[in-house]
Amino acid sequence: MESPCKKICAIDAPSGLCVGCGRTLSEIGEWASATPDRQREILSLLPARMDSLGDKKS
Secondary structure, three states: OOOOOOOOOOEEOOOOEEOOOOOEHHHHHHHHHOOHHHHHHHHHHHHHHHHHHHHHHO
8 A cells, every 4th residue: 555655754743743644653653564454544544634734724
């Protein structure tokens, strides 16, 4: 499965999420060795996380 990385690697300190993809540092670190089911689980969380990060910018 392709990584959700957008090559904008910066962590939002209050949330602990990458502002480019919405993953935590832990999720970024585990991505390459994660099972496809785990990768899908992570991917399913990202849209809401990115929305919440976008709300902080407004």
